Amino acid sequence: MAAWQPTKEEADEMIARCGINPCAADGKPGKPPTPRPSTCLPYPKCHEHHPYAHSVVPLYPDADGNHHPAPPGRSHYDFNRPRDRLSEPNLYYPPDGGEPIEVWDTTALDRAEMTDEDDGRSSKKKGLKRPAEGDRPLSKNALKRLKKQQEWEAGKEERKIKRKENRQARRVRKREEKAALVAQGIDPNAQKQQKPPSVNVPISLILDCDFEQYMRDKELISLGSQVTRSYSENKNAQFRTHMFVSGWNGKLATRFHQVLEDKHKNWKGIEFIEGDFIACAEAARKKMQEDGGKMIDPLQKSLDEKVPWVRDEKDPFLMPDPEPEPREEYNDIVYLSSDSPYTLDRLEPNTSYVIGGLVDKNREKGLCYKRARERGIRTARLPIGQYMVMQSRQVLATNHVVEIMLKWLEYENWGDAFLSVIPKRKGGQLRQQEGASGEADEGDDAEAQDEDGAEDAEVEEPTPETSTEEAATAKS
Incomplete structure (x- = not known):
């Protein structure tokens, strides 16, 4: 079969529609580019029909195996994947008014919402026929997830x-x-260890859970378990803080309401607020003014010494515009984030510390820091790099950050607090124990980025992925 040769009119049309020159690299028609067998996909005869198919011209096959120019913006490779073949073809109507072409792959169906720029016709009416939602074939991974959930x-x-x-x-x-x-x-009572009484202190911890749009369902389940674990740690701590959860709506609140049967409504010393972390901080300020708790020695020392808020020499997250001055009315709020250019030295009394509840495997960079900065809120990061040497870059879960803050109130020492909380599997060691001169990983922060909080809990998991809510709520 003779090699396909585009005419000047066909070449101009393809350039206008696809933005791709069907001619050779030097612009001279009739000189096909060098074939690249290593990049060839299925339909090996397409090169025999059209020598440009593998390298220049975007084509796709019809039911008879013949190849045609692809719709605007599509690639030849997108239409030649056997796993996307349909049991029945769909029709694609070329914008030039030619005969409809049968399309046998699902990749092309993804463009069912496109509008052809040439004539403005929407493919909803004369373009690809997208099958109904229930008729679309599920992928293998989707079928596996569905089967796992059903089991x-x-x-x-x-x-x-x-x-x-x-x-x-x-x-x-x-x-x-x-x-x-x-x-x-x-x-038997003599064998029991006497637990010291829990003391409430004038510190508030706010879990900012207003990040639902950035998380998958599995990550929301993990966040729910971290919220549960955080409440449990605070309730059983020697020095107990006021605790709030902001952004309490959407799928996370629905899960606690339906799956966990509203057991969180029996929790003591914690409030769930639909508003943002600013609304939580205002509620915390009012509560600490009315009944803040006992001023323990570490907090009194912070009040007496008044540690200055000094910016670090190294900025972990550079921003194009200069940092605005913190707003005076929010001076009692500190948002914890590893991207902050300030390092937390001591906890201050009558202050609300916000912990970002974001479980996204570190996909969103600087999200918590930018949120606080836009609102004029002070930011700080935990001094992990000053005290610990980590073998790998692991971001702390929300409940780990909560527990570290509680342990600092007990020990008044960040090193001891980190060592007692950070899981041993992360390989964290105190700097004096490690004796290393290398720079520690300072990427560990107060944003919930992994599921370690759920994995560390010695309780039964209520979901196939992650979670400790059911068992922890039963204990409470």
Whole structure:
């Protein structure tokens, strides 16, 4: 078969429609470019039909295997993937009014909403016929996820019965252990460790959960488990803070309402607010003025010494415009972010510390920092780089940041707080223990970027992906 040769009119039309010159690299028609077999995809005969197909001209096949110019903006390779073949063809109407062409791949259907620039006709009417939502074939990964979710839902009752049996078994075991101690003449109550009383302090921790549009469903489930774990850590801490959750709406609130059966409404010492973190900070300010709590020694020391707010020499996240001055009315709010050019030295009394609840595997760079900066809020990052040497760059989960803040109130030492909270699998060591001169990873921050908080909890997971809400709420 003779090689296909575009006429000048066809070449001009393709340049206008596709922005691609069907002629050779030197612009002379009739001189095909050098074939590149390494980049060839299925339909090996397309090069025999059209020598330009693999390198210059965007073409796609019809039902008979013949190739035609692709719609504007599409590539030859987009239409030659066997995994996208349909059981029945769809019709594509060329903008020049020619005969409709059968399209056998789903990739082309993604352009069903496009409007041809040449004549303004919308493909909704005369373009590709997109199948109904329920008729579209699911991908293999989508089918796997659906099957996994169905299996999880089917085993819900069985897991519920198993949890009940485990609780009963624990009660029986405790009764037997208690009876054994009594038989030996030992007072069982004497064996219990006396827990120090929990003291409320004038510090507020705000979990900013207003990032739903940046997270997938699995990441929202992980964030829910981190919120649950944060509440549990604060409730059982020696020095307890006031806790708030902002942006309480959307899928996260729906999950707590439906899946977790509103158990969070029984939690004490925490408030869920639909507004943003500023609204939470205003509520926290009012609460701390009325009944802030006990002024413990570390906070009193921060009040007496008045540590200056000094900008670091190295800016971890450069911005094109200069940083605006913090607004005076928000001087008692600090947004924690690793992108901040300020390092947190001590916790200040009557201050609200905002922790970004963003689980996105670090896809969104500087999101929390930019949000605080736009609102005129002070920012700071935890001094992990000054005290710890990390083997790998791991971002802390929300509940880890909460626990670190609580441990600082107890130890008044960042190094001890980091060492007691950061999981051992992350390989964190104190600088004096490591003895390394290398620069530590200062990327660890207060934004929730992974699911380690859920993985560390010694409780049963209520979802197939991540989560500790069910078990933790049951404990509360």
